[in-house]
Structure formats: C-alpha cells, structure tokens
Amino acid sequence: MRTSTLRELLHLSLAAAGPTVGSVRLRRVPSAGARYPVDAHVLTSGGRFFYDPLGDDLTERGSGPAPGGGALIVLALVPERTERKYGSRSLPSLLLDLGHALGAVAAAAAALGVGCRVLLEADGAALERLTGPAGGYPLAAAWVGGGAPPELAELVESVESVEPVESMTSMTSMTSMTSVTSMTSVTSGSLHGTAQTWAHPDLARLGPGDRDPLWETPEAARVGAETIMRRRSASPPFTGEVDPAPLLAGTRLVAALPDGLRDATGLIGRGDARPALAAWAHGQPFLADAAAVLLYTTPHAAAEKTGWPAYRVACLRAGMTVHRALLLAQARGLRARAIGSWGEADLGAALGGTPGERVIVHGAVVGPGGDGATGPERGAK
Secondary structure (H helix, E strand, C coil), rough: CCCHHHHHHHHHHHHHCCCCCCCCCCCCCCHHCCCEEEEEEEEEEEEEEEEEEECEEEEEEECCCCCEEEEEEEEEEEEHHHHHHHHHHHHHHHHHHHHHHHHHHHHHHHHHHEEEEEEEECCCCHHHHCCCCCCEEEEEEEEEECCCCCCHHHHHHHHHHCCCCCCHHHHCCCCCCCCCEECCEECCCCCCCCCECCCCCHHHCCCHHHHCCCCCCCCCCCCCCHHHCCCCCECCCCCCCCCHHHHHHCCCEEEEECEEEECCCCCECCCCHHHHHHHHCCHHHHHCCCCEEEEEEEEECHHHHHHHHHHHHHHHHHHHHHHHHHHHHCCCCCCCCCECCCCEEHHHHHCCCCCCCCEEEEEEECCCCCCEEEEECCCCC
C-alpha cells in the first residue's frame, strides 16, 4: 500500500479537520462530548507509527513487521479523556466511539477503493504487543490495502522477532483507578503467554478476546470523499419529514417516526415513540418532534448480562452501523447526529416483547435540510 494512500485514508477517517468549537477542534469521526478517546497505531512494512490527528501526521515508534500489501491500524482507547466529563457513565461511550472510528476507517477505505477488514473480537493483549509501550487500551483493528490480512498470531510473532515489545500498561498511570484486574497476555510466537495487568477494571474485563479472531468485511457506507469531509454533527431542531428507508436497508436499525416504528422490513409498531425516546435518552427533548430517530438494539445490553466480550462486540457493531447511517444521511442532504445516551432503554419490552431482547445501545436523530449548523458531538450536555 502506498504511503500517500495510507495518509489520505487516515486524513479522511480520523483527522482533526473540522471547525473549532470552544477549545476543541472537531474531527471527522464523532465522539461523545468531543472527547476523542481513540488513538490509532499503524503498522506497515516500513515500521510502527502513531497517528497524530491534530497534526495529521505519522510519527515513527519503532520497527514493524512486513504485513504484505497492506497496513494494520490498531485502535486503542484512552479512557481518562471521556471519564473526565462522564465519570462512571463513560464505558458505553468509549466503546461506541471505538465503533465509530472503525466505521470511519472502513468508509474512507471504500471511498478510496481500498480493501478493508476489521477485527472486533481480538484479544486485547495480542493487540498490545503490536502497538508497543504507547499507552491506551487496544481493542479493535482494521486491515487496509491489498492482499489477505495476516493472522494475528503471525503479526505478533513478526513484530517481536524484529523488536521485543514491553507492556504498554506498565507505563500508563491510572491513579484514579483502585481496582486491578489481570488478563491473558501474549508472548513471542504464542497467544497463551503469562498474566499481565491492565489497570482499568472495566477495560481489563473487555480485553480478553479470541486468540484466533476472524477478519470481517465491514458494511461500509459507499459514499465519496467529499461527503466524508462535509459530515458534521448537526444541531437541533430536526423537525420535518424524511424517508428513512435508505438508511435502514441491510441493517438492524429501527426508525421511530410520527406514525410508528419501522425497520428494513416495514412497520413493526404503531404509535409515536419519540416522546418516550426523548426521556430515555437522558432528557434530550429535541428527539420528541424529530423527523426520525434511528435506534440500534441488541439483547441484554449491559455487560454483566450479556458477557463482557460480547458487550464489547455489540457496542462496536452499533458504532459502525450508526456511523454508516450518518454518512448515508449526509450523502442524501439530511441533517443528523449520533445519540449515545440510552442507559437500559428496552425497546422490545415497550413493544410487548420479552424484556432484555431489544435494548437500545446507540442511535441517531435525522432531519431534513442539508448540512446544518455544527454543534457539540453526541451525548454532550
């Protein structure tokens, strides 16, 4: 993969290329409260790099593997950025932000005609061996460029054969966290290694994953680079009428409209759910009269109920799906913003179904009227 193509892909997906709101320069990818907790580490045949979204540049961090015709982008969470604003409510927002970042990379790859595969279930400690002692908690990755992506174990072995990597978390201070949870680590050439400690208790529970994860082809938004560069989180109101069908097609999204709830197959519930959704979304009143509210649901959304690894994957899929919807809305001249504050809102139970089977994880609000004004990112209050 050419370096120029890789740089263009990162510029389209993750760069701080938007206007400044307050003291924050907005980026291509939305983030709860504009906290931007996702860092990108890039591995190519030329080395291991850190992507700086503010400078839109790659900084070399060491020798890298030889991953063939592509590049590996490992996405890591820096939780304290979000926790400074949202405290104990931060975990869903962190994972949704990570999903949006994956969706942004996939959309940029599609716009450039570059192949893309993603890892949603990879073992965090294995990914840590690839990023090096750079800080953060790596929980997802994307392969971009030509050729089939290599196995994760092969990448780990190739990195450590070039340059031994110490645990990044040994260099990460998490003084606000008192609970320490251990997880599986990785040694050279093996994904079974010794015990290692991740200081953040929730992310430590989310870290263990598949030692032989499958690369997935993401369902990216097929939009042009111009659409990606124009996308902004619009400000209320979102009143009017829209046809949500193009945004729902091929997804598990549900649209709340004035006349009822619809998914890709048609009407699934009658009555106006938008006022209830406004209350469920921690009091975001503009949802009550919005043209459409898109909802991503999953069984048993809470990590304690669905299992920590499954919760991680559900949130990543939600973030990717909603990001795709935001870009498709932009391409159709609609105004949209992501809505991430849902708690344990149970859409299925409200429709008379089994409690816990259709819990809202993520969503977006959509209205007519072009690009609209830029406002704080989703969940900002």
